[in-house]
Amino acid sequence: MASNSSSDRQRIAQQRLRIIAGHLQGPVDSDSTILAAECKAQGSKTDVSSERKTVPRRRQEILKWNGWGYNDTRFLFNKKGQAEFTGKRYRLSGMIIPALQNWFEGTFGASMQHKSPAMPILTSSAVQPPTLNEAFVDELKSTGIPFSHDAEDRVFRGHGHCLHEVFALREGKVGRVPDIVVWPNCHNDVVKIVELACKHNVCLIPYGGGTSVSSALECPPEETRCIVSLDTSQMNRILWIDEKNLTAHVEAGIVGQELERLLNESGYCTGHEPDSMEFSSLGGWVATRASGMKKNIYGNIEDLVVHVKMVTPQGVIEKGCQCPRMSTGPDIHHFIMGSEGTLGVVTEVTMKIRPMPEYQKYGSVVFPNFEQGVACLREVAKQRCAPASIRLMDNEQFKFGHALKPQVSSIFTSFLDGLKKFYITKFKGFDPDRLCVATLLFEGDREKVLQHEKQVYDIAAKFGGLAAGEDNGQRGYMLTFVIAYLRDLGMDYYVIGESFETSVPWDRVLDICRNVKARIIQECKDKGVQFSPLSTCRVTQTYDAGACVYFYFAFNYRGLSDPVHVYEQVEHAAREEILANGGSLSHHHGVGKLRKEWMRETISDVGMGMLKSVKNYVDPKNIFGNRNLI
């Protein structure tokens, strides 16, 4: 057993490395505009990582400037009209996806003939020259902290991944962007930068992984001061690991996959895996109250954090000990978590870690309809036996997932697929236009996983569910990884879309799913969208008292004069519908500037007053001036 488990662990470690490795080959920094005089991180002697891989300062060298993810990875339709996923990074990379074109054309009424390509390169003339605060720049130079006011660097940090942001970039349109980008290398660098910013009254906007989908990174157009983007990406070390208490002290700029990779090398993990973990940063998670796919075992970010250090205009805020729980008035961590960069910069975090799981197993269950599926998830939550992850995709998303099946190599596999389909639809009488699928991920020691698996499948059976194999499950999770790449493909063919999320009490789950999807379809129709949109959802997390629901929505915008405006109106209507149906403003994406208008009704007048008075005390001059949240 022991040898078995250690080989399993090795296998998993390798697998993880394979998935993650090579994502971030940091090319040698050779930008002459950057003053490279790195400070030494404190405790770097105990730096556990053997091999340092960082996101480079010039992100554009490996990442797209006007789309999602890596430069070398994208979907395209080849000359034969077949969809292909380029690059080598993912399981799906280099594969042909035969069904995608049909699904794409059928779902959106799109056509291979009608392309809407993006501007290939950024014209520097589109970018306004920086507004520089000379005194600040002079003093910053003297600290030796690297910075840049190169147009590309600035543009890259002026946006997140909201549809309107990416759409504008593809058209080569650039609004207000930061004037300077600065790369602190450690906590002390940040302290210096914040001091200088206060002294010279410049506006600071923290930047982590840049994966925001709440307009949080947008520079407020009314901001007249010099805006400095504080890019934490170079603060990416694990400073120590405490094996006695199972915690790790980590710099906040580290991105998810890097954190896991480094911890895995020591046999640990955090288990925190938001869908954006390839690019999003620890500091970003804390600042937005992030949630991970496997929260059922490991918890959300608020459960994982033991200690946080944040630099504010008033100084550094942190607790005096690393205790598991305290009764010392309101938890100051809750001022920090979800503050969305309005109060300061998170620089270092102590996080819980866990030994890497010995065994992982995917699974899936098909239900005759969504109602039954939700009933099953509710029962699983009631019995508190949810696996590491359990997600229920609706019929549309199930079909979407199916369209992403790579070409099968053998006739035998396709024969088997046909047989499965026959069994489910004909023999079991499932309506192919109603059935839906739950994807599962179990984690732990092998025996317990198998036992757990049986328990969950038994519950599922009570709700008419049929086990549908590991493959379907795994593909479901892959979908969330590549969905953002797919959006870029859509945008090449007049299709725009976005995802958004909410959390809602159990008794409302079905209602909110139905109503929000229907509202999207109706709004699109009312706004003159020619072809019925893709409007789909999944129940993506379960809690004792409710669930998190995730919506995708996309449509073909041919014939619309202002597609982004239409898109925004529909998204706005969808959010109104969510709130009217008892859903939350956000489960994990945050508020940013996109959802600010609903904050007052969400947290009450007094709540707003509390947040504002904290802001006024901590940052009276609005140095952290991204104007998110309140």
Next chain:
Amino acid sequence: MTNTYRDSGRAGLENAEEFVDMLEKRRCSSDLGHALRTYSPSPYEGALSCSTADLNKAVLESQYLRYVTKEIATETGSSVEDVRQEVCRILEEMSQNLQLGSIRLMAYTLTKVLKRLFTGIFVNMEGLNMLQQAIQESPVILMPNHRSYVDFLVISYILFTYDIPLPVIAAGIPLAGMKMVGEILRRSGAFFIRRAIGSDKLYWAVLSEYVKTIVRKGFAPLEFYVEGLRSRTLKSQIPKLGMMHMVLEPYFKGEVYDITLVPISISYDRVLEESLLAHELLGIPKPKESTTGLLKATKVLQEDYGNMHVNFGRPMSVRRLCQGKINRGQYNLIPRDLPQKPSAETQACVSGLANLMVRIQEEGSLISPWSLMACLLLQAPTTVLTQEGLLWHQLTEKTLWLRKLALDFGARLNWPGQVPDLDVMSSTVTLHRSVVHLKAGRVYLVREEEPARKHPISPELDVIRTAAAVLMLASYRNQSLHVFVRPAMLATAIRVTKSAQRDELFAFFCFLRDIFSNEFIFIPGKSSQDFEEACFLLNKCGAVDISEQEVIVSDARLEVLSFLQALLQPFIHSYQVMFRYLCEDGVNMFTEKQVLPAVRNLATKLILSGELHTYEALSSDTQKNVLSALQRLETVTKLRESEQNEYRVNKAAVRRIGDILSGEISPQMLQTTPDAKL
């Protein structure tokens, strides 16, 4: 046009060609074949199939009923199990059991009966097509008006014929008591509701959960009469809100995405129950619903009732109708299953919608030549009708004039186009020979045969005899009242106030609207729209000129104003009689049972003495309406502790209202601002 609902209610009915006579096919093919036709409707896409047992189980197991059961058990001290048993009993009494077999049987019988009764049953195909579409998209509520017992299954019959999912229908419990028929109706989709539920909390809860579950599940359209009861006067009735609340709640609570309301207007050339209704209004009770009664009524089968028009209105989305009026988030902080009173906002919205539906039913109904003639006949002195007779050519000329006016006012007429106008009118009179007859160029009112006896009948009885005939005539006039009522109120305001000032006229108009709030349908809070509409219509037909400040009578078309004023006279006079009674010395506290015969006596006396000219003052319906209006104006108050519906009257206030109505004092004297209360 200020009224947006005008167009929405109208399913493109401008030309009568869109109406198809569905009996035509039945007359030339096998009835049995029709009853056994392949029936494969497309139901609501979101619905899962739901049997009677499933439905009842869902209701029984609902969290809401569990709460209420527990609550009632605690209140009454009985065990939860006992209360649950009671719930089961209520549910059993209530529940429908829709079965296709019964529908086929019903279709077969109805074909036979309908062919016999009616010349044609005209249905607007466009409305049906829209309904078919709407049914697939969301749960549908069919909302017909209720003018005759025939209404009851006719909608189901039409839907069966055109392959549309059959509705479950809210029916009054007396129908369930009929031997055989009750069960047949149950199997045809009827579910039964007790009358006067009042404060029976448990019954109320079961009914509301039952209705809500039907709407939520969406497996069949739900049909109910928003007017509550069959109208005895053929006039629309003030909608009842209880059922409307139940039907709409699933939308307010987000349990369905949307609900579609389909107003349906059924118009009869001649109503089967015409004389029965008139007698009921005079205090002669209606026979109890029973199967033998039904069989006895077969003599009505011998007669001709002309045509029936069923107009399916445009399906209306509750979501759109409620936009900006309802905050659905109001249920976010409490479990939605918890029993709770609807908020003021919700009540206002529901009441507005219910009234709107009735207005659309009115707009969608077809007005027959006979109804126009009835308007005119009633404006002749009663003695002329009973003794000298009204000149036929005068009547026909006036009728054609009125047809023009009605069209100007946007009415939808059912006036055959291919036949000469004179023939239309004379065949109309023939159809209604139970009410009038034409002899030697004169038209006479038909009164019931005098019973052969030695002594001549008493003058009081003679009044009742005439009144029965007049009330029949009046109910046919009522079919077209909604077309004229707003301009008629303005015309009355002009006459009474003798003013041309808009604001003065508007004040009096609003006063009339309050006084008549139970007589005619007005959408709450829309008094200025109603006033604007009245001005617009009077101006359109050339009766007045409108300026920013003034409404000036134009001398060219005084006959329009005098016709409209005369149209409202019977109501005004009847109301005055009622006011007069209430101000009499002996009257302080009274019950409804006492007041109706007493007022009838007073009115009879006044008619005999020649002081009162309208026999309509004898109608119990009018009297009840006055009581309700006065209650609403808080001049009459219902005593809470009283079991027998006792009322107390504020004489000074009633007198004031009477004085305003006769123009002696201005409406500002009414201290309350009534519109705010509506």
